[in-house]
Amino acid sequence: KQEVTQIPAALSVPEGENLVLNCSFTDSAIYNLQWFRQDPGKGLTSLLLIQSSQREQTSGRLNASLDKSSGRSTLYIAASQPGDSATYLCAVKSGGGADGLTFGKGTHLIIQP
Amino acid sequence: SQTIHQWPATLVQPVGSPLSLECTVEGTSNPNLYWYRQAAGRGLQLLFYSVGIGQISSEVPQNLSASRPQDRQFILSSKKLLLSDSGFYLCAGGEIYEQYFGPGTRLTVT
Numbered sequence: 001k002q003e004v005t006q007i008p009a010a011l012s013v014p015e016g017e018n019l020v021l022n023c024s025f026t027d028s029a030i031y032n033l034q035w036f037r038q039d040p041g042k043g044l045t046s047l048l049l050i051q052s053s054q055r056e057q058t059s060g061r062l063n064a065s066l067d068k069s070s071g072r073s074t075l076y077i078a079a080s081q082p083g084d085s086a087t088y089l090c091a092v093k094s095g096g097g098a099d100g101l102t103f104g105k106g107t108h109l110i111i112q113p
Numbered sequence: 114s115q116t117i118h119q120w121p122a123t124l125v126q127p128v129g130s131p132l133s134l135e136c137t138v139e140g141t142s143n144p145n146l147y148w149y150r151q152a153a154g155r156g157l158q159l160l161f162y163s164v165g166i167g168q169i170s171s172e173v174p175q176n177l178s179a180s181r182p183q184d185r186q187f188i189l190s191s192k193k194l195l196l197s198d199s200g201f202y203l204c205a206g207g208e209i210y211e212q213y214f215g216p217g218t219r220l221t222v223t
Contacts, residue, residue: 004156032210043119043203044214051210089157093210098145100159100172100205101212 002027002094006104014112015082021075021107023090028071031096035064035075036089038106044089048075082113115140115206117215125221132177132191134218136204139185144206146187148179152200163187194222 003026013019023033032051036044048057048064050073056065063076077084087108091101116139126132138144148160159172161179169179176195180188187204199222204215 034211036214041201041217041219043117043216046211046213049211091157096210098162098164098170098207100147100149100162101157102159103149103157105156 002030002092002102004090004092004102004104006088006090006107008107009105010108010110012110012112013080015080017080018076018078019080019109021077021088021090021109023073023075023104025071025073025092025102027094028068029094030068031093031099033064033066033073034091034093034101035062035073036091038087038089040087047088080111082111085109085111115144115213117204117206117213119202119204119215119218121218122216123219123221125223126194127223128196129193132189132194132198132220134189134202134204134220136187136189136215137185138187138206141185141206141208143184144208146181147205147207147212148187148189149203149205150200151203152197157203161189196222198222 005024007022034049035047050057050066061078066073087106089106090104118137147162149157151157163169163181177191202218205212
């Protein structure tokens with residue numbers, strides 16, 4: 001059974017810093033991996049999706065990498081801003097069919113102005 | 114991409130009362146549909162998924178059930194709510210490679 005772990009559980013940094021969020025998964029036979037953002041009491045916003053054949057994806061100040069063989073992904077946020085404060089979730093899709101996603105518990109990020 | 118609609122946004126229900134949460138999808142036909150729950154202190158957990166009308170798969174044994182009466186409608190139900198059913202419920206619609214999430218329903222069972 002796939003398990004996804006996110007470290008750290010919470011992180012508080014001053015504005016402007018670059019930071020890295022970590023995600024690990026137990027079964028490396030994944031179809032894709034997705035990073036989401038969740039604001040308090042809200043649904044999920046998809047940030048980046050990495051297919052199993054890809055090594056990284058970039059969108060603006062966000063860069064996500066995938067090392068499938070070691071079961072790891074990182075989300076890099078450059079030049080952090082207070083608006084980046086949210087919970088970041090990592091989710092893995094294990095199969096190419098209708099399988100749902102397996103989520104980590106998230107990293108709660110606070111960017112101090 | 115798809116747009117997922119969910120309602121209500123917030124719901125407070127007494128223990129033992131019934132439940133019906135509705136989810137509808139715009140922008141695609143014959144989507145895969147999913148119900149997830151986010152309980153306090155836990156990660157998002159897949160409850161049900163559906164690949165078509167009347168086709169429901171359950172991921173975990175529980176007090177809830179799901180139905181798909183129309184192609185773009187997915188309903189989560191319970192006959193009698195338990196305190197442990199409290200949580201944030203998210204509906205998602207998916208293609209093979211990506212899922213889109215609705216705004217969620219916050220359910221508090223008192």
